[in-house]
Amino acid sequence: MSEVNQAEQHDILKKVDPAPWKDVPLVLNNRSYKWVTDKICGIVESKTPTWWWWCFITALCIASFTGMGLVYLVSTGVGVWGNNNPVNWGWAIVNFVFWIGIGHAGTLISAVLCLLKQKWRTSINRASEAMTVFAVLCAGIFPLFHVGRVWFAWWLFPLPNANAIWPQFRSPLEWDVFAVSTYATVSILFWYMGMIPDMAVLRDRATQTWRKYFYGFFAMGWRNANNHWRNFEMAYLLLAGLSTPLVLSVHTIVSFDFAVANLPGWHTTIFPPYFVAGAIFSGFGMVLTLLLPVRAAFGLRDLITQKHIDNMCMITLATGSLVGYAYAMEFFIAWYGANSYEGFAFINRAFGNYWWSYWIMISCNVICPQLFWFKKIRENTPLVWIISIFVNVGMWFERFVIANTTLSRDFLPSSWGYYSPTVVDIFTFFGTFGFFSVLFLLFLRFLPLMPMCEVKSVMPQANPHADH
Amino acid sequence: MSEVMDIKYAAAATFDSAKDLYDAAGKVREKGYKNWECFSPIPVHGLDAQMGYPRSKVPRFTLAGGFTGFFTGMLIVWFMNEFDYPLIVGGKPYFSPIYPFPVFYELTILFAAFGTLFGMFFLNRLPQHNHPVFEHPDFGRTGDDQYMIVIEVEDPLFDDEETLSFLESVGGESVQIIREPID
Numbered sequence: 001m002s003e004v005n006q007a008e009q010h011d012i013l014k015k016v017d018p019a020p021w022k023d024v025p026l027v028l029n030n031r032s033y034k035w036v037t038d039k040i041c042g043i044v045e046s047k048t049p050t051w052w053w054w055c056f057i058t059a060l061c062i063a064s065f066t067g068m069g070l071v072y073l074v075s076t077g078v079g080v081w082g083n084n085n086p087v088n089w090g091w092a093i094v095n096f097v098f099w100i101g102i103g104h105a106g107t108l109i110s111a112v113l114c115l116l117k118q119k120w121r122t123s124i125n126r127a128s129e130a131m132t133v134f135a136v137l138c139a140g141i142f143p144l145f146h147v148g149r150v151w152f153a154w155w156l157f158p159l160p161n162a163n164a165i166w167p168q169f170r171s172p173l174e175w176d177v178f179a180v181s182t183y184a185t186v187s188i189l190f191w192y193m194g195m196i197p198d199m200a201v202l203r204d205r206a207t208q209t210w211r212k213y214f215y216g217f218f219a220m221g222w223r224n225a226n227n228h229w230r231n232f233e234m235a236y237l238l239l240a241g242l243s244t245p246l247v248l249s250v251h252t253i254v255s256f257d258f259a260v261a262n263l264p265g266w267h268t269t270i271f272p273p274y275f276v277a278g279a280i281f282s283g284f285g286m287v288l289t290l291l292l293p294v295r296a297a298f299g300l301r302d303l304i305t306q307k308h309i310d311n312m313c314m315i316t317l318a319t320g321s322l323v324g325y326a327y328a329m330e331f332f333i334a335w336y337g338a339n340s341y342e343g344f345a346f347i348n349r350a351f352g353n354y355w356w357s358y359w360i361m362i363s364c365n366v367i368c369p370q371l372f373w374f375k376k377i378r379e380n381t382p383l384v385w386i387i388s389i390f391v392n393v394g395m396w397f398e399r400f401v402i403a404n405t406t407l408s409r410d411f412l413p414s415s416w417g418y419y420s421p422t423v424v425d426i427f428t429f430f431g432t433f434g435f436f437s438v439l440f441l442l443f444l445r446f447l448p449l450m451p452m453c454e455v456k457s458v459m460p461q462a463n464p465h466a467d468h
Numbered sequence: 469m470s471e472v473m474d475i476k477y478a479a480a481a482t483f484d485s486a487k488d489l490y491d492a493a494g495k496v497r498e499k500g501y502k503n504w505e506c507f508s509p510i511p512v513h514g515l516d517a518q519m520g521y522p523r524s525k526v527p528r529f530t531l532a533g534g535f536t537g538f539f540t541g542m543l544i545v546w547f548m549n550e551f552d553y554p555l556i557v558g559g560k561p562y563f564s565p566i567y568p569f570p571v572f573y574e575l576t577i578l579f580a581a582f583g584t585l586f587g588m589f590f591l592n593r594l595p596q597h598n599h600p601v602f603e604h605p606d607f608g609r610t611g612d613d614q615y616m617i618v619i620e621v622e623d624p625l626f627d628d629e630e631t632l633s634f635l636e637s638v639g640g641e642s643v644q645i646i647r648e649p650i651d
Contacts, residue, residue: 007521033509033613158544166548170560175570186581188570193585197611201509205606220595224610225604226519228592229511234524235588239581246577253570457510464490464512 004430026120026458028302032455040452041205043298048445056441062434064345069428070145076146087407087419092146094399095429097254100180101395104247105283106132110190111243120311122454123303127294128287129191130203134439136184138432179253186246190239196222198448211339219341251279258402265345265406274326278398281319284312285391303450306379313372316391320369327366340393341411353418355398364394392398475649477600478620479631481640484510486512489615493518496617499634503620505609526587533583541572600648605640
């Protein structure tokens, strides 16, 4: 029977002309290896563009707002923030979760897409990893200064101190210390290790002495030898394999900060997957926000192609829809669970004192990305960039909604309150965008923006079995 | 003594494509050379097998790091919360493998990642900022768009003329001797 079927199939194949599978090239215009090397190294080696200085100075000025906010906070006390009773977690936790979430797309691109053999990741992974590292640094500022007496922040780590008391490991906040510091460290290791072969290329091309020393130091004497590549590839794969469970665990543990508490609206099992999806969603929003201008500024259209933008838009669409599903499911469970406190928390979220923030969140996170269903919109780069900004805004509001609606309306109506940020809150948060931009601009200027060896590996010339 | 002395390090030949390198590497291995190496701007797919290299040993370092991390996590939680300063919090046990699991989990990953990176450094004998192969005048291009095979003088089969003509016969270009300066 099966033989007959097979024979029939073969006959059909003879009659029809199967459409050839068209692989969209990942590097357009049949570029050579030399072109890739010159393009990426050229960004670092050429004279600093004027626009870079303008952006850098602007970013420094914006970053100084964080500096001012923190100096004022440390010299006065945490009371200068708008946190009060019952909203003891104001913007600090919102900003922390916001920045940590942004980092997640970098790890997703570098690790998860590596394990899934998604070759298109190669041209965007370095910049996304840089984004991860810088976003985690921005995130760290908020819990660090929220402890109040920041000079005691090292008590969070298991180090002996004068009081002879150790950290207590039953608290999700302590788990967070381990999750976030591990995440920052492993992200930096992964980012650095991927850069070693590219640093060696820059070292070998360098003409100025400081460049020879700088890139030479970080290249560690890398020699492009196959024995090196063999161990490097294995280490890269292993780090990708380690980063994948890491990235899922970090936002899971961040969500435990809320989910382990007994408050309605927080105490739900949906939080870990919902936070991870939201983190990836916001991270891809930020990757688009950063890379579309970079692509235009450095003329990288052959390397970050429309296919890359399409894929990023589609991941944003998928994760945005997942987040939308989670919002709906929270409401369903609040009703289905028949817990009156839980039910109240959700009605309050959508129609209570912070109704406006809820609807900003819904329109930015659920409605906006649906535009990515349309090819015309995905191909309109300025519009994609604007939508990516909305995604960033929406995800900030998601954390605001979760933290504030629940805290401002807790079990006792007598303790209900309304939270508003102070000028110091606003300054500190606004400045982190400058801090982030300063770091990202320095990265663009001094480090290889794309992993040259990986980009070359996905070009047709890399195949040792094909005729050239 | 102002004169720079040098000694012979190896014979080198360049290739223009991954395929040429791959084919030539097979021939070098068949000929029986032992101390030789391929240089390429990318990790060439399948070249390890072609050169007769075994599987990389980096995973052993990763595994060792992971185990160390997991048990370090257990040890610090037990020592700090059960042994050195027991503190009752929330009616939970002083030590349990369950509630501080995120700590063990994160430390497993952290130490495994360090094991991986330093394992890679150790197996590649890095950092090593100087190496005779850097003396090749066109070495920089192996990071750009050129491939190279280097057969060391140390190799038992090495013979000045024979090795150079062999490298030419397998398709190598600009075949030459790399000399290492000494003082």
